[in-house]
Amino acid sequence: MVRRFDGQVAWITGGGSGIGRALARHFAAEGATVAVSGRRAERLEAVAAEIEELGGRALAVPLDVTDEAGVQSAADTVQTELGRLDVCVANAGFAVAGRVERLSAEDWRRQLDVNVVGLALTAKYALAGLRKSKGRLGLVGSVAGLVSVPGYSPYHASKYAVRAIGQALAAELHGSGVSCTLLHPGFVESEIGQVDNEGAHHPDRVDRRPARLMWPTPKAAASMVDALHARKREHIFTSHGRIAAFLGMHFPGLVHAVVSRQVKSER
Numbered sequence: 039m040v041r042r043f044d045g046q047v048a049w050i051t052g053g054g055s056g057i058g059r060a061l062a063r064h065f066a067a068e069g070a071t072v073a074v075s076g077r078r079a080e081r082l083e084a085v086a087a088e089i090e091e092l093g094g095r096a097l098a099v100p101l102d103v104t105d106e107a108g109v110q111s112a113a114d115t116v117q118t119e120l121g122r123l124d125v126c127v128a129n130a131g132f133a134v135a136g137r138v139e140r141l142s143a144e145d146w147r148r149q150l151d152v153n154v155v156g157l158a159l160t161a162k163y164a165l166a167g168l169r170k171s172k173g174r175l176g177l178v179g180s181v182a183g184l185v186s187v188p189g190y191s192p193y194h195a196s197k198y199a200v201r202a203i204g205q206a207l208a209a210e211l212h213g214s215g216v217s218c219t220l221l222h223p224g225f226v227e228s229e230i231g232q233v234d235n236e237g238a239h240h241p242d243r244v245d246r247r248p249a250r251l252m253w254p255t256p257k258a259a260a261s262m263v264d265a266l267h268a269r270k271r272e273h274i275f276t277s278h279g280r281i282a283a284f285l286g287m288h289f290p291g292l293v294h295a296v297v298s299r300q301v302k303s304e305r
Contacts, residue, residue: 041069042267046171047120049073049113051103051160052130054081056228057178057262060255061127064263066094073116075101076130103130103156113163123167125266127176127221128160134192134235145235146192152237153196158203165216172215174266177204181224181279185286187297208271217269224279225251226258251278 048065052058053074059081062072066089074082074096082098089096097119101112117123134141134149161175168175182190183197204220211218225247233239253276265273274283285293 041067043125044069046070046124046173047073047116047122048125048127049075049099049116049123049164050127050129051075051101051156052178054078054085057223057226057255057258058127058129059085060259061129061262062089062096063092064256064259065125066092066096068263070125071095071097071120073097073099073120075099075103075112077102101130103128103160104151106159109156109159110163113160113167117167122171123164124171124173125176126160126164126168126173127178127262127266128157128164129176129178130156130160131178131196132233132237133190135190136192136235137189138191141192148235148237149192149196150199153193154199154203157200161203161207161218165211168216169214173217174269175207175211175216175218176262176266177207177218177220178262179204179220179222181222181274181276181283181286183222184274184283185293204272217266217271219266219270220272221262221265222272222274222279222283223258223262224253224274224276224282226253226276227255251276 043065048070050058050061053062054076062074062085066072072089074085076082079098079100082100086096086098099112099115101108103109131153134145157177164175177200179200180197182194183201186194201220204218208218261275274280
């Protein structure tokens with residue numbers, strides 16, 4: 039089997055669980071040495087151990103993406119320890135929920151600091167290494183950055199911003215040899231539905247997202263790695279995600295009518 043990332047190094051933030059963990063395993067299966075970053079060191083060590091048990095090479099690099107000095111240090115550590123950087127996937131993020139009138143300034147700042155500023159800093163400090171290797175940058179957005187529903191405006195705002203950053207970066211990097219791929223998943227198995235507005239994980243919390251629409255993380259990771267390898271500028275995936283994105287972009291009036299009716303029925 040041809041392994042598309044043999045000899046390359048991939049760095050994934052939010053790599054301790056969900057999509058990030060699945061991406062790490064998939065890149066390793068494709069021949070890459072993998073660095074995983076996130077706040078929970080024990081999760082990162084577990085992912086690295088899984089990869090090494092399967093015959094790959096992995097490095098756990100703890101990181102809070104809201105700490106700029108920490109992001110720079112993590113990017114330097116990956117390149118110093120592993121020798122290069124060919125792929126960076128800025129995947130760290132979570133969702134703040136609640137109606138606008140009930141949200142505090144801190145709720146908004148926390149959401150944007152992680153999902154927007156943290157992602158931009160990850161890209162910033164990865165780019166020096168990616169320019170050397172003419173590598174691939176992946177920014178994990180969401181279908182939530184293409185269509186909005188009530189009760190999640192901070193999360194939607196953050197993912198709309200991710201899309202804007204990705205579009206600008208793709209233009210800024212044109213001709214450099216570095217590609218920037220926006221990745222927009224629909225519903226994918228993850229812990230996001232069990233994380234509160236402060237970013238704390240509650241394993242007993244019921245994930246209220248529609249289970250019948252949920253993609254397993256290995257399937258999502260495979261789709262994302264394919265898009266990164268092909269150097270696509272934008273990749274929307276899950277069939278329901280594509281439909282929702284299409285409606286959000288081309289029929290916003292219809293989406294408004296549907297979600298407004300739902301809100302009215304819940305009052």
